[in-house]
Structures are given as structure tokens and as C-alpha cells.
Amino acid sequence: MEKVLLKNFGKEGAHTIDSYLSGGGYEALKKVLGMEPEDIIQMVKDSGLRGRGGAGFPTGLKWSFIPKDAPEKYLCCNADEGEPGTFKDRGIMEYDPHLLIEGIAIASYAIGAQKAYIYIRGEFVFAARRLQEAIMEAYEKGFLGENILGTGFSLDVYVHRGFGAYICGEETALLESIEGYRGQPRKKPPFPALSGLYGKPTVINNVETLSCLPAIVNKGAEWFASIGPEKSPGPKIFGVSGHVKKPGLYELPMGTPLREIIYEHAGGIRDNRKLKAVIPGGVSAPLLTEEELDTPMDFDSLAKIGSMLGSGGVIVMDETTCMVKAAYIIMRFFSHESCGKCTPCREGTTWLKKIVQRIEYGKGRQGDVELLESLCGNIFGRTFCPLGDGAVMALRGVLKKFKEEFQYHIEHKRCMV
Amino acid sequence: MDEKTRKEIEEKIVPKYRTRRSACMATMQLVQSQKGHLTKEDMEEIAALLGMQPVEVEAVGKFYTMYNVERPVGRYHIQVCENLSCSLMGGEHILKHIERLLGIKTGETTSDKKFTLSTVQCLGSCGTAPVIQINDDYYENLNEKKVEEILGKLR
Known part of the structure; x- marks a missing residue:
């Protein structure tokens, strides 16, 4: 398969606009600006693109929820990459920032947004600098700003740095954070498509999702849909x-x-x-x-x-990995990152961490595994946002397949491996 | 806050947003970047500038873990990732080794105020684990020898 997202990964100098333009960059934007927004949304629907942040929601469908006649709309790019084990968006932003910016411009035109924010996690200082430089270059060449390429479409793109909060990857917490509040999730509905940033219709898309757009425009929806499984292609x-x-x-x-x-x-x-x-x-x-x-x-x-x-x-x-320790590291993470808004998650993830911690430290008690299972049942589906569910899904996964390691730890006060 | 900083806030940060309050995260980042941490007085000044209550600025500062609210850090703030991928690749040994090299425990600052050592949740660099961050920079694919070289250069 021809690489689309990582074709420039690791290449020195690939992040500049001259390099991007020499590879056909911003041709997709030019093409799109001559199309009707509705046709672009249809093209993205036809491509079968589903959100790459984790939820897998169909991107074109998400865009179609935005009211067409609203005077003020926003696009937010979720670059708060924080799920442990994930480092893909950083790869795009550091080596191919214009791919993302072109994707943002395409999406903004399709939904009629005149302002877009890239919400990037605070630790990614280098990537944020690269993006900022790339945005300046795009303004200079007329791909961003007032009256882009003489089409009458205007778009401003801003980088907003997070500052250490996993929860801001949750889309409504992300919006709160841009508005200058603690990053705690909002009640849904209303969904961001109707009432998002500053109460205005807003689309939130992941970096990788947006970075797929130039290729969909250039190579066609059919090309994209032909890669991989019919229901989640690309x-x-x-x-x-x-x-x-x-x-x-x-x-x-x-x-x-x-x-x-x-x-x-x-x-x-x-x-x-x-x-x-x-x-x-x-x-x-x-x-x-x-x-x-x-x-x-x-x-x-x-x-x-x-x-x-x-x-x-x-x-x-x-095979050398102790699954109790792995579970402890994961529970420590969720308890650290729980935003504190709702009780089942705030208290529940802390309890999960404490119990797994005592098992890991050789202080587990008989009945602790059952206690963990019962706690999971009291958290799952009862939290304000998916963070608590994530902790439970992770722990249940380990318990289901490696329960004997937990029992061994409780009985022998040490690892099975 | 000096005049230059105020000017930067008004000209570069505030115009990005629809409300002044939206500028508080970036403003706090700017102030912290100048001195390493945020004091009560800083937050009061930021609040007055952006039309917020001081407690609202403090609430933001204490929610996001990268703000060093009333918590001075050394010239080099070393953060060692303790999440799963780094742990699998020996992150804990790296942490213990840095503790030994600096003669401090996690959470402490050396007496010459040069180094502060912390642990951190996933830094998003799992493919090049184990990873540490020192101030703005990432150091990846670490082993004990590399850590000694890095700290040796900063000492």
C-alpha cells in the first residue's frame, strides 16, 4: 500500500511548505474550494472514513450534523494524544504538519467554519512549534487567512496548548479547556455539533482523521474505500x-x-x-x-x-511480564487522570488502584479479586464520560485472562513470572 | 509581569479567542516559562488582566499537571515516564538511576536548585521508550549510559 500519512516520516526537511508543495501539497484544498460543501461531505461519507481518535464515528456523518445556516462555527483538531501506547499524531505533526493543516482547511470549508483550533498536549513542545511555523508558512502562501486563493473563503487556524490532562482528549473537556476552564467533560446532549465551542456548532476531529482528507480528495473516495474492510476502510x-x-x-x-x-x-x-x-x-x-x-x-x-x-x-x-504489575500501572494512570467531576470515576478509579497496588505490593487479601470485580460493576456505565469505563474495560480484560496471577500474588506475595 | 509580557498577551494571545478567559491557559504558560513556576501574585495579576477571579486562575493552575503552582522547580525539571510501555522497557531503572546520580528522591530538588525529579504519565513517545522529558525536550531510547551523558552535559 502506498503510504499517505507517514510518507514523510523521518525525512529531514519534509515539514517545510516548499517540500510539501513539491509533492503536490495543497492541490486538494484548491480542488475543494471549487466544490459545493455538501458534495465534499458526501465524498467523505462515500469514502467510509471513521474517526481515528478511538471512537470510530463516521466522519462525514459527524460533519452533516452541523447546521448549515449557523453564522459562527468551529473546527477543533484533537491533538491531545494521551492514550498510553499512542504516538501516531505526533509523527504526523512533526514530519508532515502541512498535511494536517491542509486537512483542517478542507474540513473547515466543508462545514463552514472560519476558525479552527489545534488542541495539542502541552508536552509536545517541538510538535507545537513545528505546527506554528507551518501555519505561518501557509498564511504567507495564501492557504490560510482572508479570502483564501481568491475564493472568498476565510479561515484562521490557531494552536492551543493543553498542559497536562489526559481527560482533555474527551471532546467536551477539550472545549472547556479552550474556553479557559478546568478540562472537565460537559453533559451531552447537547452535542458539540449543535452547541460546542462558545456554544456554537463545532466539529472535533482527530489529527489522523483530518490528515486522511487530502488523499481522499486527490485520489477519490473510491480509492479510500477500497483499502481494508468495507465498513472501516482506509x-x-x-x-x-x-x-x-x-x-x-x-x-x-x-x-x-x-x-x-x-x-x-x-x-x-x-x-x-x-x-x-x-x-x-x-x-x-x-x-x-x-x-x-x-x-x-x-x-x-x-x-x-x-x-x-x-x-x-x-x-x-x-512472557516475563507480571500482569498484576501491568494492571497496577494502568490503574495508577486512570486514577491519576480522573478529572474528579463524577464520584464513580473519581473514587472508583482510586479504589481500583489501591486494591491492585496492595496485591502488587504483596499485601493483597483473600477476596480482593471479587472486590475488584464488584467495584468494576459499580463504575462501568455509571460515569459521566468514558474515562471510568476505560479503566474498567482494561482491568476486566486482565482479570478475565490472568485471574490466576492475581490469586497467586495474593497467596504467595510475589509475582508468578 | 513586565510591559513586554503584557503586550505579548494582548497582541498575540487574547486575539486568538472569542473571550479573554480563553487566554488564561496560554498566559499562565507564558508566565511560567519565564520563571519556572507560578506564584499567588502571578495568578492574581493574570486574573486582573483577563477579567477573572484569582481563584478561577488557581483552579485552572491546579487542574493541569504541568503548571507548577506555588511549587518552584529546579533549572532542569526531569520528568520520567512511568506508564506501561516505558515500564516494560525499563523506565523504573532509569528513574532509580537518576535518583542515584542526583542523590535525590522522586519529587525532590537538588540543593543547588539545578534539578527537580518527577514521574509523569504517558509522554506519547511509546515507540522510543524509555523516555524522559527535561524542560521542553524529549530524550528517547534511554539506557543508563545515555542518562549519565545527558545529566553530565547539564551539570
Whole structure:
């Protein structure tokens, strides 16, 4: 498959506008500016593009919820990449920032937004600088600003830096953060498409999602739809980390089997050890084991086996990994990142962390596994946003497949491995 | 806050947004970048400038973990990722090694105020784990020797 999203990854100088233009950059924007916005939305619907941030919602459908006659609308690019195991958006922003900016301009024109914000996590200082420089270049060449390429369409793009809050990847928390508040999720409905940033219709799309747009415009919706499974097509970036020989980013067709990603692209398990478990899409996604490795990596196939594609962040753990410790690290993360707004998540994730921590530290008690399971039931589906559910899905995944390791830890006060 | 900073806030940050309040995150970032942390007086000044209550600025400052609210840090703030991918690749050894090299525990600052050591949740650099961040910069694919070289240069 010809690379679209990572074609410039690792190439020195590829981030400049001259380099981008020499590869046909901004041709898609020129083409789109001569089209009716509704036709662009239809094209994106026809392409089958689904959101790459994790939820997999159809992008064209999301855009179509925006009221056409609203005078003030916004596009927000979610670059708050924070799901542990995920590092794909950073790859695009550092090496191909214009790809994202062109995607933002296309999406903004399609929905009629005149302002767009890129919400980037605070730690990504280098990527934020690259984006800011690229935005300035795009203004200078007339691809952003007033009356773009003489078409009458105007768009301003701004970088808004987060400052250390995983929850701001949740779209309504992201909006709160841009408005200058603590990043806590809003009640839905109303959904952002009707009442988003400053109460105005807003679309929030992930970096990778927006970066697919220039190729869809240039090569056509049919081309995009022909890659991978019919119901979740297109190229996808998989980020592989953990115990593999060649960790890194791999752009492959959606639906590539997990086994191929780990053993062919990422070189297999380090020191030729055995694979013990793999998280397929960031730590919220329930883990999989050896017998599930032939699952195609797409939204529907992973949902069918009780996990999720999420962000496509693949974390591989070999046979030396203690699953209690892995669970503790994940619970520590969720309890640290719970925003504190709702009780089941704020208290629940803290309790989950404390109980898993005491098991890990050799202080577990008989009945702790049952206690964890009962707590999970009191959190799941009862939280304000998906963060609490993510913690539960992750923990249930480990408990389902490695319960005996927890019991062993409680009885012997040490790891099974 | 000096005149130049005020000017930068009014000309570069505030016009990006529909409300003045929206400028508070970036304003706090700017002020912190000049001195390493934010004091009560800084937050009062920012509040007055943006038409907010001081407690509203403080609430933002204490929610987002990168703001060092009333918490001075050393010239080099070392943050060691302790999430899963880094842990699998030896992040904890890196943390312990830095503690040994600097003679401080996690959360502490060296007596010469040069280094502060913290742990941090996922830095989004899992493919090049283990990873640390020192001030604005990432250091990836670390081992003990690389850490010694990096700290040696900063000492």
C-alpha cells in the first residue's frame, strides 16, 4: 500500500511548505474550494472514513450534523494524544504538519467554519512549534487567512496548548479547556455539533482523521474505500511499543491482522521470547492473547471479540511480564487522570488502584479479586464520560485472562513470572 | 509581569479567542516559562488582566499537571515516564538511576536548585521508550549510559 500519512516520516526537511508543495501539497484544498460543501461531505461519507481518535464515528456523518445556516462555527483538531501506547499524531505533526493543516482547511470549508483550533498536549513542545511555523508558512502562501486563493473563503487556524490532562482528549473537556476552564467533560446532549465551542456548532476531529482528507480528495473516495474492510476502510497508523524488536509507527491497511503487525512489521518479540498479552488500541482496550492474534485490526473486528481498535496503539508484553504489575500501572494512570467531576470515576478509579497496588505490593487479601470485580460493576456505565469505563474495560480484560496471577500474588506475595 | 509580557498577551494571545478567559491557559504558560513556576501574585495579576477571579486562575493552575503552582522547580525539571510501555522497557531503572546520580528522591530538588525529579504519565513517545522529558525536550531510547551523558552535559 502506498503510504499517505507517514510518507514523510523521518525525512529531514519534509515539514517545510516548499517540500510539501513539491509533492503536490495543497492541490486538494484548491480542488475543494471549487466544490459545493455538501458534495465534499458526501465524498467523505462515500469514502467510509471513521474517526481515528478511538471512537470510530463516521466522519462525514459527524460533519452533516452541523447546521448549515449557523453564522459562527468551529473546527477543533484533537491533538491531545494521551492514550498510553499512542504516538501516531505526533509523527504526523512533526514530519508532515502541512498535511494536517491542509486537512483542517478542507474540513473547515466543508462545514463552514472560519476558525479552527489545534488542541495539542502541552508536552509536545517541538510538535507545537513545528505546527506554528507551518501555519505561518501557509498564511504567507495564501492557504490560510482572508479570502483564501481568491475564493472568498476565510479561515484562521490557531494552536492551543493543553498542559497536562489526559481527560482533555474527551471532546467536551477539550472545549472547556479552550474556553479557559478546568478540562472537565460537559453533559451531552447537547452535542458539540449543535452547541460546542462558545456554544456554537463545532466539529472535533482527530489529527489522523483530518490528515486522511487530502488523499481522499486527490485520489477519490473510491480509492479510500477500497483499502481494508468495507465498513472501516482506509490506511491506518499502528504504533507498536513494548517487547518487540522494532517498535515504531506502521502505516498499513485497516484490518491488517495483529499477528502480521507484531511479527512481520515490528519484527516479532524481543529475544525470541513468547508473547503473553497484547493491548491492541491504547491501555483502555481490553488485552488479547496469542489465540486472538489473527484478528483483523479494524473497529468492528475488535469490537466483536470484546476489545477495541481505539487509537491503534499496540502494546506488546512478553512472557516475563507480571500482569498484576501491568494492571497496577494502568490503574495508577486512570486514577491519576480522573478529572474528579463524577464520584464513580473519581473514587472508583482510586479504589481500583489501591486494591491492585496492595496485591502488587504483596499485601493483597483473600477476596480482593471479587472486590475488584464488584467495584468494576459499580463504575462501568455509571460515569459521566468514558474515562471510568476505560479503566474498567482494561482491568476486566486482565482479570478475565490472568485471574490466576492475581490469586497467586495474593497467596504467595510475589509475582508468578 | 513586565510591559513586554503584557503586550505579548494582548497582541498575540487574547486575539486568538472569542473571550479573554480563553487566554488564561496560554498566559499562565507564558508566565511560567519565564520563571519556572507560578506564584499567588502571578495568578492574581493574570486574573486582573483577563477579567477573572484569582481563584478561577488557581483552579485552572491546579487542574493541569504541568503548571507548577506555588511549587518552584529546579533549572532542569526531569520528568520520567512511568506508564506501561516505558515500564516494560525499563523506565523504573532509569528513574532509580537518576535518583542515584542526583542523590535525590522522586519529587525532590537538588540543593543547588539545578534539578527537580518527577514521574509523569504517558509522554506519547511509546515507540522510543524509555523516555524522559527535561524542560521542553524529549530524550528517547534511554539506557543508563545515555542518562549519565545527558545529566553530565547539564551539570
